[in-house]
Amino acid sequence: MPVKYNLSEKGNPGNPAAPKKFYANAKSSGEVTFRSLSKEIAAGSTTVSDTDVMAVLNDLTKVLSRHLSDGKIVRFGDFGSFQISLSSEGAETAEKFNISMIKGAKILFRPGIDLRDMLSTVKYEKEK
Template sequence: MSVQYSLSEKGNPAKPAAPKKFYAIARSTGEVTFRSLSKEIAAASTTVSDTDVLAVLNDLSKALARNLGEGRIVRFGDFGSFSLRLSSEGAETEKKFSPALIKSAKISFRPGIDLKEMLATLKFEKGK
């Protein structure tokens, strides 16, 4: 498995006078849709069609959103887990904090063992 990268020159915002450095940025080599994933999964099975898999993936997406919206951590076994992460302004005391200080919510993904193993074996090549 090989991941392509490009380079981006960036400065340090905390030290504007410091020389800029080059950093790697992962380059996408395409996309995979729900439909193509469902066909790929169905091809590995003799008992389900791509339509069956697509229906399950659609329901999975809805269940993930519903459970995250209710504040639950959603664990997918060896695949990984999803949870919510909040960004807020600080308050001087606990009593002065209100939900109005919460600025955004993001979804956090923590990869499981299969994805961690994939990350550990990646090779990199500079894109053209």
């Protein structure tokens, strides 16, 4: 199934006088829940139930959160890696920087090879 997209017209913030252009925006076609993922993973195994998978994934979420909050990069092998990224105000010198200048944090995900390869073969279709 292709990834659906729609178009939105946007101006150039660096040059408001420039003509606006149309850009593609990916549109979701639904969602997959934690429970349905667990059932799907369990269906591929003869030894674990969806409850077992849910318990492991739930613990994985807790462990991932703990290691990220400790400032670690968490590598999931071929799946990819997670890391914290910060945004802050700038300071004129290192000595003038203080923690109140940190404005937010986000979690970066860097996909592994299989997910990157999927991106090179994904099909697209304009939403009707």
